[in-house]
Amino acid sequence: MDKFDFDQFLTRVLQHPTFEQCGVELHYKKGDHLFSQGEVCRDVFCMRSGLVKFYFNTLEGKEWIKSFIVDKGVLGSRSSQLLEMASPFSALCLEDTEVVRFPYKRFEEVCFEDLELARTIFQFSQWLGLKKELREYQLLCLSAEEGYQAFVDANPTLVDRLTQIDIARYLGITPIALSRIKKRLA
């Protein structure tokens, strides 16, 4: 469960009659938003390919990146889905991205009818929990330099698909600081 099999996950979910019926295939271009901070977005996005960043815009006009979703995955705004609240963050495509979109409520309903699917989704949410735990650890315990190294080690191919600005915003530092760190390490 260290790595999660999204191919299998997507197959299982998207083959389900409910989602074959209510799922909408969408092709987003680089620069498009899946949803934006401040909106309520009750959907689930099953991502087949592409690259998406979740980011916050602060009151001081700064941007911080919550996470990247790479190639395949499942995404959405939890607080919108569960509490019908405005999403606290935006989802922006950094590359052309293909998704199937459907309402979260359907997802929840199906979960309690189809035990096999419930199990699959349970596994996904456990995996996500582990990832979030790691992120929390890195933000809390690692210096900027350690955090950068950990990010590069864990995502060797992703690094080349991102700007230094976005990597820095993910680590919680400025691009200038990241430039200095890279110089220090080289």
Add this chain to the structure above:
Amino acid sequence: MDKFDFDQFLTRVLQHPTFEQCGVELHYKKGDHLFSQGEVCRDVFCMRSGLVKFYFNTLEGKEWIKSFIVDKGVLGSRSSQLLEMASPFSALCLEDTEVVRFPYKRFEEVCFEDLELARTIFQFSQWLGLKKELREYQLLCLSAEEGYQAFVDANPTLVDRLTQIDIARYLGITPIALSRIKKRLA
């Protein structure tokens, strides 16, 4: 779902025949560990009263606090439960604490038999996800001063039960820095 009803949760879980049978009531004293970093702990702890901190010890000999569990809650080490890995953090009682302990595997098994319980646990894990999202936001986007204010606002009564050291370790700063922040705010 903004606040989670642990009274109801604990009642439902602990009334279940499986946990009435395999659950062990334990009374920990202030200073006791529920489990320690480096050990595998496959248990779930249903907490009835007390105060527990989850903390990391880094290689440089520093301590950082992952979270506090206050009064009532459910806790354990996810990576131990799911992956049978050594826990990356320790759980220490800051006050006398009463729990019921049982193996996580049982928990998982029961979930797939008892749909009502599965629903309850699903709600809990969603609530936990929301909490972790907020924590991620605060670590990533807030300054130490903003983080302290947010912590005090969200946990007005908890603050008096913690030392300044532990609050600082939770915010990711030193107690000295927190002392300066308090002075600045007063």
Add this chain to the structure above:
DNA sequence: CATTTTTATTAACCTAGGTTAATGCACGCT
């Protein structure tokens, strides 16, 4: 009740990272 052991505060100094601004590159665009 006296004695360690923790905790909180403050001061002096240090350092990593933030800020502003200038420069040179590498693109995507018409």
Add this chain to the structure above:
DNA sequence: AGCGTGCATTAACCTAGGTTAATAAAAATG
């Protein structure tokens, strides 16, 4: 091709927080 926009680097300066250390108050501990 030529233009503009965004990206990466570097420098100079500033600031929040880290470090060490001294002090005093408050808790545990016997």
